[in-house]
Amino acid sequence: MTGAPHNRLVLAIESSCDETAAAVLRGREVLGDVIASQAELHERFGGVVPEIASRRHLELLDVVVREALDQAGITDLTELDAIAVTRGPGLVGALLVGVAGAKARSWASGVPLIAVDHLMGHVASALLDPEAALEPPFLCLLASGGHTLVLDVDAGLRVTLLGSTRDDAAGEAFDKGARLLGLQMPGGPNLAALAATGDPGVVRFTPAMVHHEGFDTSFSGLKTALSVAVRERAVRGEGFSDADLAAGYEVAIVATLTGAVRKLLKARGAGSGHPDARTTLAVVGGVAANTRLRAEMTQISEQFGMRTVATPLRWCGDNAAMIAAAAQFYPEQAPDIARSLDAYATSPLFSHRELVPN
Ligand code: KG4
Numbered sequence: 154m155t156g157a158p159h160n161r162l163v164l165a166i167e168s169s170c171d172e173t174a175a176a177v178l179r180g181r182e183v184l185g186d187v188i189a190s191q192a193e194l195h196e197r198f199g200g201v202v203p204e205i206a207s208r209r210h211l212e213l214l215d216v217v218v219r220e221a222l223d224q225a226g227i228t229d230l231t232e233l234d235a236i237a238v239t240r241g242p243g244l245v246g247a248l249l250v251g252v253a254g255a256k257a258r259s260w261a262s263g264v265p266l267i268a269v270d271h272l273m274g275h276v277a278s279a280l281l282d283p284e285a286a287l288e289p290p291f292l293c294l295l296a297s298g299g300h301t302l303v304l305d306v307d308a309g310l311r312v313t314l315l316g317s318t319r320d321d322a323a324g325e326a327f328d329k330g331a332r333l334l335g336l337q338m339p340g341g342p343n344l345a346a347l348a349a350t351g352d353p354g355v356v357r358f359t360p361a362m363v364h365h366e367g368f369d370t371s372f373s374g375l376k377t378a379l380s381v382a383v384r385e386r387a388v389r390g391e392g393f394s395d396a397d398l399a400a401g402y403e404v405a406i407v408a409t410l411t412g413a414v415r416k417l418l419k420a421r422g423a424g425s426g427h428p429d430a431r432t433t434l435a436v437v438g439g440v441a442a443n444t445r446l447r448a449e450m451t452q453i454s455e456q457f458g459m460r461t462v463a464t465p466l467r468w469c470g471d472n473a474a475m476i477a478a479a480a481q482f483y484p485e486q487a488p489d490i491a492r493s494l495d496a497y498a499t500s501p502l503f504s505h506r507e508l509v510p511n
């Protein structure tokens with residue numbers, strides 16, 4: 154196990170869902186960074202189609218890797234210290250394209266492989282802001298399309314799960330809400346844009362789990378409430394707009410997250426007296442791009458005398474720079490283990506409640 158992060162020159166590959174991404178970092182310095190989104194390809198299906206995603210990763214991977222290496226001025230793979238790849242969680246078929254690509258490059262060049270958990274990547278994305286200059290330990294809210302996690306992150310990037318969603322993820326709530334309002338993909342940003350033009354006071358949705366003891370969240374009730382509101386409006390012809398619905402809905406999603414985080418900072422924040430009290434809250438994952446969430450997290454942290462570091466917007470969604478940043482904490486994979494490396498759909502974080510860079 155590693156302690157302090159390394160300062161390696163790393164090529165990272167990420168293909169867990171519908172972004173084919175490659176990046177080259179020296180330590181935290183981003184030298185090359187390419188993200189090819191497949192969003193348009195999946196749009197007419199209303200969601201990511203796994204088989205189509207895998208095939209597109211196959212078409213794009215070589216081009217994306219070559220572009221990232223070009224940006225970094227690397228002409229030969231042997232110049233690298235390591236090749237990092239996301240091994241899960243995600244769509245297994247999609248992940249395997251990246252894993253196979255990384256294994257082949259590692260085997261052909263003799264450069265060691267590092268297998269990284271995608272969730273660890275999101276956690277490490279908060280380290281990519283040179284101005285924030287964040288170092289672990291910190292507390293972390295990870296809100297993405299597949300996960301809503303409340304985490305403690307120690308100095309070696311070892312992650313402990315403190316809370317999770319009991320049903321839908323926050324990003325999923327945004328996406329499902331967007332579909333109910335007839336918005337195109339990507340649902341989250343489109344719903345947020347519509348919400349910015351509405352009045353959040355017109356239709357109020359009740360955030361779930363706020364009075365619950367732990368740090369878990371729940372979003373499926375909100376989605377049902379939105380669908381009922383949309384249906385009732387159609388029946389009764391009530392006079393609130395889609396923008397008002399979107400605004401009320403966004404406020405409730407954010408309030409659910411702030412509810413959990415407020416409890417977290419009370420229990421584990423700077424002034425909590427907890428033996429592992431932390432001074433920083435990192436906000437990461439696709440939903441961390443949400444303007445309302447970023448503002449409210451900053452406000453709450455201030456109330457608890459803490460600092461908020463939200464991932465820079467470019468690296469909130471899936472990308473390879475965050476995988477390279479996480480890889481700096483990981484040991485290199487032994488060659489025989491690297492050769493038999495497999496992908497996984499569900500992170501070991503959920504069975505062990507802990508994730509260590511190994
Ligand atoms: O981290 P990410 O790119 O993929 C996963 O690992 O899941 O997160 C994608 C999620 C989607 O649900 C998307 O709608 C949401 O992040 N998202 C947003 C915003 N930008 C992306 N949700 C709310 N507001 C945004 N501005």
Ligand code: ZN
Nearest residue numbers: 275297470471
């Ligand atoms: Zn992700």
